[in-house]
Amino acid sequence: MSTPRPATITPAPAGAPSLSRTTATAARVLRQLRHDPRTIALMILIPCVMLFLLRYVFDGSPRTFDTIGASLLGIFPLITMFLVTSIATLRERTSGTLERLLALPLGKGDLIAGYALAFGTLAIIQSALATGLAVWVLDLDVTGSPWLLLLVALLDALLGTALGLFVSAFAASEFQAVQFMPAVIFPQLLLCGLFAPRDTMHPVLETISDVLPMSYAVDGMNEVLTHTDMTAAFVRDALIVAGCALLVLGLGAATLRRRTA
Amino acid sequence: MMNYSSRPPEEPAVHAQDLTVVRGPRTVLRGLDFTVPGGRITGLLGPSGCGKSTLMRAVVGTQAKVTGTLDVLGRPAGHPALRTRIGYVTQAPSVYDDLTVRQNLDYFAAILDPGRASADRRHEKVTRAIADVDLTTHADALAGNLSGGQRSRVSLAVALLGTPELLVLDEPTVGLDPVLRRDLWNLFHTLAAERGTTLLISSHVMDEAERCDRLLLMRAGEILADDTPDALRARTGSETVEAAFLHLVDAAITAGRTKETTR
Numbered sequence: 001m002s003t004p005r006p007a008t009i010t011p012a013p014a015g016a017p018s019l020s021r022t023t024a025t026a027a028r029v030l031r032q033l034r035h036d037p038r039t040i041a042l043m044i045l046i047p048c049v050m051l052f053l054l055r056y057v058f059d060g061s062p063r064t065f066d067t068i069g070a071s072l073l074g075i076f077p078l079i080t081m082f083l084v085t086s087i088a089t090l091r092e093r094t095s096g097t098l099e100r101l102l103a104l105p106l107g108k109g110d111l112i113a114g115y116a117l118a119f120g121t122l123a124i125i126q127s128a129l130a131t132g133l134a135v136w137v138l139d140l141d142v143t144g145s146p147w148l149l150l151l152v153a154l155l156d157a158l159l160g161t162a163l164g165l166f167v168s169a170f171a172a173s174e175f176q177a178v179q180f181m182p183a184v185i186f187p188q189l190l191l192c193g194l195f196a197p198r199d200t201m202h203p204v205l206e207t208i209s210d211v212l213p214m215s216y217a218v219d220g221m222n223e224v225l226t227h228t229d230m231t232a233a234f235v236r237d238a239l240i241v242a243g244c245a246l247l248v249l250g251l252g253a254a255t256l257r258r259r260t261a
Numbered sequence: 262m263m264n265y266s267s268r269p270p271e272e273p274a275v276h277a278q279d280l281t282v283v284r285g286p287r288t289v290l291r292g293l294d295f296t297v298p299g300g301r302i303t304g305l306l307g308p309s310g311c312g313k314s315t316l317m318r319a320v321v322g323t324q325a326k327v328t329g330t331l332d333v334l335g336r337p338a339g340h341p342a343l344r345t346r347i348g349y350v351t352q353a354p355s356v357y358d359d360l361t362v363r364q365n366l367d368y369f370a371a372i373l374d375p376g377r378a379s380a381d382r383r384h385e386k387v388t389r390a391i392a393d394v395d396l397t398t399h400a401d402a403l404a405g406n407l408s409g410g411q412r413s414r415v416s417l418a419v420a421l422l423g424t425p426e427l428l429v430l431d432e433p434t435v436g437l438d439p440v441l442r443r444d445l446w447n448l449f450h451t452l453a454a455e456r457g458t459t460l461l462i463s464s465h466v467m468d469e470a471e472r473c474d475r476l477l478l479m480r481a482g483e484i485l486a487d488d489t490p491d492a493l494r495a496r497t498g499s500e501t502v503e504a505a506f507l508h509l510v511d512a513a514i515t516a517g518r519t520k521e522t523t524r
Contacts, residue, residue, distance in 0.1 A: 024371035031368075032359045035403065096355030100419070103323055105344040106372045259325040259339065261284050 021106055025114025029088070030121065043084065043122060047076040047130040055138040062139070069140045070225045071194045073131055073149055074217040077123045077157035079185055085119055085164030086177045093168065099260070108253045116161050116249065123157030124150075144224035148234065152220045155241040159213055162248035169255030188214035193222075213244035272335075274299040274427050274459035275320055279329035282315050289315045291482045292329065297461055297475075302453050304473030305463040306506065312482045313463040314352060317429050320461065321349040334426055345373060348420030352431040354412040355419075358405030362396055362415050363387060365404055366422060373423045390418040393448060395441075410437045417445075421452075428452065430462045434469065446472050467503035478506055485509045 033040055051069060058065040092098045101111060131149050134140040142149060163184055171177035191201070191209035198209050209215045220237035227234070275297035282290040289312045297303045305313050318324035319331060322339025331338040334346055356365045370383040391400050394414040399407060404415050417433055430449075434442045446469070452458040453474075462473070470476055471490055478486040478493075486493055486509055490502050499505040 018375050020375035020377070021372055024368060024375060028357070028360070028364070028368040031364055032357060035359045095358070096351050096353055097357060099323055099351065100349070100355045100369075101372065103321055103344060103347070103349055104369070104372050105341070257325075259323055261325045 018107065018110055021110040022113045022117060025106075025111055026117035026121070029115060029118035032088075033118075033122070039084070040122070043080050044126050044129060047072075047080070047126060048133050050076070051130060051134050051138060062141070065138075066141045066225060067222065068194065069134050069138070070142065070149065070221040071192070071218045073127070073134060074152050074156045074221045075189065075192070075194070075214065076130060077127050077153050078160035078163075078214065078217065079181070080126065081119050081123055081157045081160030082164040082185060083178070083181060084122075085115060085161045086168040086171065086180060087164075087174060089115065089165050089168040090171055090174060090177045098256070102256065102258045108256045111256065112165060112249055112253050115165060116158060119161045120154065120158055123154055123161075127153035127157065142225050143228050144226075144230075144234075148224045148230065149221065152217060152224070152238060152241070155238060155245065156214075156217045159217070159241055159245040159248070162245045162252060165252035166248050166255065169252070185214075188212045191215065192218040194218060213241055216240040216244075272299055273297060274334055275461065276332045277330065280316075280319065280331050281328045282312075282319055282324060283326045283328075284315065289482050290319070293484050295477055295484055295487050297459060297477075299459045300453060300457045301474040302449055302460045302462060302472070303475045303477060304470050305461060305477045305479065306465065306467065306470050306502075307479030307485075309465055311479045313465075313479060314431055316479070317349070317431050317461065317463060320427075321347055321429050323349075345423055346426045348423060348425035348428045350413075350416050350420045350428075350430045350433055352435070354404075354409075354416035356404045356412060356415045358412075359403065361401050361403055362391060362407075362418075363400045365415060366390055366418055369419045370422050386422055386424070390421045393421050394418045395444060410441060413437075414441075414445075424456065425458065427459045427461070430460065432463055432465070434464065434466070442469075467501070467506060470502040470506075476502065478509060480510055480513065485513060 051072065054069060054072065055065055058068070089098075092101075102108075127150055131146055131153065135142060135146045135149075167180040167184060168177060171180060191198070191205060191212055192214040193209070198206055198215060201209065216237040220234055220241065223231050223234040223237065273296035275295075277293055277295050280290055280293040280295075281288065293316070305316065307313055315324060319327045320333055320338055322333075322343065327338070333340075333343055336343055357368075360368070366387040367383070370387050374383055374386075391397055394417050396411065396414055396418065399411060404412055407415065413433065413436070417430070420428060420430070434445055437445065449460055449462065450472075453460055462469075464470070473490065475489055476486065476493060477484055485506070488496070493502060493505045494500070497505040497508040499508055
């Protein structure tokens with residue numbers, strides 16, 4: 001702020017990546033959500049309510065709550081962000097605002113990064129509340145640092161945003177967009193190790209689960225649950241989730257077309 | 262390199278040669294040749310479904326499968342450098358319903374002219390654009406709560422933000438009452454006269470044709486006539502542009518769909 005700036009700054013050239021266009025987009029997405037307080041409340045409260053519920057479902061076996069609770073801390077942000085992003089981008093496509101934006105000097109990367117930034121911010125709030133509730137109120141027993149839980153949750157949220165952006169390109173209506181949730185998320189949910197350890201599955205399913213990103217999200221959470229410090233396995237899991245998120249974000253950007261039929 | 266901003270007004274803003282657009286199995290525009298003069302209002306008229314919107318999307322650079330030559334402001338249509346120089350308003354208002362009028366404009370202004378250094382300039386432009394479309398009293402209303410006509414004016418205000426050299430407006434006056442329509446046409450003429458803006462406006466309401474400097478009459482993906490309203494009426498011996506259009510359509514049908522050339 002205190003560094004002197006030249007009086008006039010030439011606007012960034014058309015299409016070049018621009019930080020201010022990204023932040024403007026993120027601010028706009030958040031502003032849209034602010035006019036919709038019910039969605040914000042649902043996004044933030046539902047994971048907390050589910051964890052609360054789960055804690056007393058497993059009232060007799062706190063160990064089970066530890067593993068499932070930690071896994072869910074990683075899965076909730078992924079699912080919520082997937083749903084919110086796929087609907088939000090679909091609306092952007094159907095309302096004509098996407099066509100308008102792409103006729104303006106906005107880079108596709110700026111738009112995608114803006115969405116990721118906005119929903120990432122929400123994901124931080126959501127994950128912080130859910131993690132705090134689980135660790136301090138519901139006595140989720142983590143050996144490692146809750147900050148690492150939060151980090152994985154955030155990466156999961158980013159992955160959810162990326163997947164949502166990507167599938168919205170293939171949905172022609174809100175009905176289809178919502179149906180992509182079971183199509184994309186449920187198989188990962190079944191195979192991620194939440195219901196049965198991955199190494200006890202049929203070898204074919206185990207191989208499939210090895211290439212699904214949610215498996216690594218859940219593995220990462222369980223690493224934090226059982227180890228005091230950052231293990232090599234945790235770093236690998238976190239990097240895989242982050243890498244997948246970036247890859248799918250890139251694919252999402254490729255689905256945005258400036259020229260359409 | 263040419264300095265395009267000092268382009269003499271008589272140089273065409275849009276020049277098309279053998280412009281063809283295919284959408285799916287259908288050829289929507291068939292080998293069109295036309296020019297849109299700079300600093301003037303050109304009306305694009307014809308029945309719905311004749312290809313007006315497709316032609317406009319081609320000019321703006323959002324239409325896929327365009328062949329032939331299409332130069333806009335001295336560059337091929339869709340060139341990245343044109344994105345700040347063209348304002349485009351689609352038929353259906355494309356604004357965010359869950360933002361207020363001002364928030365909508367603030368966002369699009371930040372895309373056109375980003376950075377904190379230009380915040381004051383942006384604020385000025387946003388205020389002017391809202392005043393241009395006469396929505397100052399509704400600046401803080403949610404776009405989704407406005408009437409259809411008001412929402413399409415928000416969409417128009419977004420296009421005015423960047424002070425574009427070329428404004429492409431797809432049916433901007435549909436659903437507006439006569440007073441507002443007159444006001445908007447006054448605004449269009451002011452833009453052409455004072456800011457030197459080139460306007461390409463589509464309509465299927467023929468009485469609006471009389472307010473244009475030049476007309477492109479379209480039918481079934483072809484251009485029937487490219488002329489001034491007066492010349493059109495004189496040439497066809499008609500009282501109104503509507504009668505002239507009907508005359509040309511009948512002539513085209515009887516001539517066995519042979520393409521009418523005007524020059």
